[in-house]
Amino acid sequence: MRFALVGQSGRDSDNPLGNTSRLVNIYAEKMTTGERALKSVLGMDPHVQLNGVLIRAMGVVDGVTYAILGGRLWRIRENGSASPLGQVTTGHASLSGNNGAVCIQAGTRYFVYDSGMSEPATGAFSAFGSVEYIDNYTVLTEAGGRMFQWSDLADPKTLPGLNFSTADANDDKLVRAFALDGRLYLFKEHSTEIWYNTGASGAEAFQRVAGGVKGTGLKAHNLICRFDDGAFMVGSDNRASLIAGGQFQPISTPAVETAIRESLPVACLVYSDEGHTFLCIVLRDAPAWCYDLAMGEWHERAEGEAGPWNVAASARLGDEWAIGRDSGEIAVLRRTNSDGGRPLIRELTTPTLRMDGARTVLREFEVFPSSGFRNGSISLRLSRDGGATWTPDKTRILTRGEFDDRAIWRNLGMGRALTAKLRWSDPYDLCLSENARIAT
Template sequence: MGYRACQLVPATGGALVLKAKPALQYSEGRSKPWSGSKLVNCFAERADGDKREDFALMAAPGLLEWADVGTGPVRGAHVMAGTLYVVSGTSLYSVSSAGAETLIGTIAGSGLVHMADNGAQLCIAAAGVGYILSAGSLTTLADHGISWSVSDVGFIDSYILWTRAGTGQFFISGLGDATSYDPSDIATAEGSPDNIVGMIIDHREVQFFGSETVEIFYNSGAAAFPFERQGNAFIERGCFDRDSIVKIDNSVNFMGDDRVVYRLTGYQPIRISTHAIEYQLRNVSYARGFAYDQEGHKFYCLDTDNGTFVFDQATGLWHERKSVDLTGWRVNGAVKAYNMVLLTSGQDGKIYRPSLDLNTEDGERIEVDIYLPTIEGQRQRLTMYAFEVMCETGVGNSSIDDPQIMLRYSDDGGRRWSNEAWRSMGVIGDYRRRAIWRKLGQFRQRQIHLRVTDPARTFVMSYYADIR
């Protein structure tokens, strides 16, 4: 007798004890009966060396408030010369290592900003305006003779580069001086007639992402204008949203004009999204990306109006992040400052420190959801006498004495679900506690949904089903 999504293991007494296939990433796409497995607020970690299982699931990190800057939301954060600068609401602040803010000036608009520096001067592109913080004074490009609307900013080889909004043009500052400009120091990414969506500096090259193509420029040192197109380095793939372009793990990730997520390997865009993720992205109106590292996991987070989807470059697997009562995750950006990874809020002015040892998100619960792949026999009716989750137990703590894990099941492809049944994950020190459910009835196909909402450590290793 064969079973799908299960592995037969030895048993006694006529029982078929099946090791259920784990859910390792977000796979729910157009058809739930075909693929309904997904992970929300948890992610897979691959075993290194001798481990009990090849993979385990752990809850997404909790968020501990580090600072509360301005009125929010936080629109951007950047470190220059060891000091953190934050745009919160319509204000620019410097923030000390103790989290204390100092107001600097006003930044127009309400959307995300883009920031770059040359070591002494901070440049900000916001709502079409280019701002320059130099020697404590905040000015605009118009104050220095440039009236063009800008959409992005970057730094390379002592030059500040700006993209001119709604065009394929970019222009540069004077060498080492973000307040000095010659209007003739302007060029066009003209390998294709599409406009520049955004740019990023990577490996001392400037990558200009258009709506249909990507062009690569480098500093040739030419006297008339130092930046030239890099030979035949021309990528016939456009960008959907400038804010999806993120440097991570020595490369660049972005969402393409075809709503597929890519990673640039050299000059080759390699697809990293799955059909399930692409299904979720099919109708989104924006895609805002950021990246951060945590204990060897390098997360590329893509926030959209249909949720926040996260790619873990350590495993090549996707999962979803979701804050309570929000469509996606409350976090909208990340920055490394003062020897810390800091995450910024898209809801207010808060800045957080992420921690896998913290089980709440700014005091709110984290709802961990695990939807397992369908268990199915060879079209015969089966009886599930028991289902056991092998998880870390005895995880009660000062916040919750007896944390619980919930199970429910669907026998019609995730359309209707059974009542919830809760089991203990063990009070403090009850390390031999078993999370097991019995007398779960008959089925031809079944999907299991597990949930943890209590503020306790969640670490799931494997699943067993007693099916006869």
């Protein structure tokens, strides 16, 4: 019979045998035939090594890509070079632009880089928690407080003392400001306020939207990212949500929410590949969970043997996507089928198939590689107890001339249930049809 290998990652660490489905470094794509292909994620191609550790933030200002590494601002070029531009402080950071100037919140201080690095005189308060740009204003939030202030129009170096207001609908502290849909979202610890530009000047420039208070806040400073039509966040409710048009749309599954609760989420980031926009939750001690906006499905992104994806931020670099790693490396995401010379291990685990309660002889297991695959191998492991134990690898070598032919394993023993795990790591592109075949 034919069956679908896997839909999306659903393995929940609270109940690992309840749903065994996993896509690690693989995502699904619709084909013109109406079927789905399983494709490799983009690999990491080293671009430039910066001098230092701990990427704090990345962003693009006037078409130029910048990164904050440790306590320094860097310019990243498409040709694989980088330049240090000036010192800032260490600590969590955010970055925005304002008419060509680069505006930086680092630690609790505020810096502006144009022809050089400067630290503007403070206005309504002096400890800063985030920086954002909206409608020619630079907006700064108060670290550990509820106030926010804004610059003079198109002048991020001038912070008038009266250009401030307070996000005081609820008695919780500000985490980060974020501009979306032409409005200013003030994310707090347990709530969010939405403000708008009134068109007035000075202290009257911003006012809260009527009814613009949401009962969900931002879990941490770096757990939000922007994509073309909205934003993606991990909220104070431990759920992943899309934000657009003033609405919060939860998209996390029980498995994702378990990962958020049990592992330490450190960043949200975005990248795209051939019409797919991926929104990723990076975890400190487990593979990242990535939501494919085009398919509405989750997969996992790992390094090595299902280890954490060691990335901290992403940004456009010309027509490609760059990611920053805490080692100071800037890498570009490309279809290299490797992670910077290290194997990109792609692994899928099927749901557990129950054989009507009877012990059944499994005579054949077959998958269907698409055309274009060159030399390489794919291995199969089986479990007959819902994924608790596994057989040794059985490897099949696929060589030129076997395009559109079958990869088939025979004489696989008996069992009442079957879970299959397929794995490949050769640096070649391999797409599988989502449909497989078993014969009993």
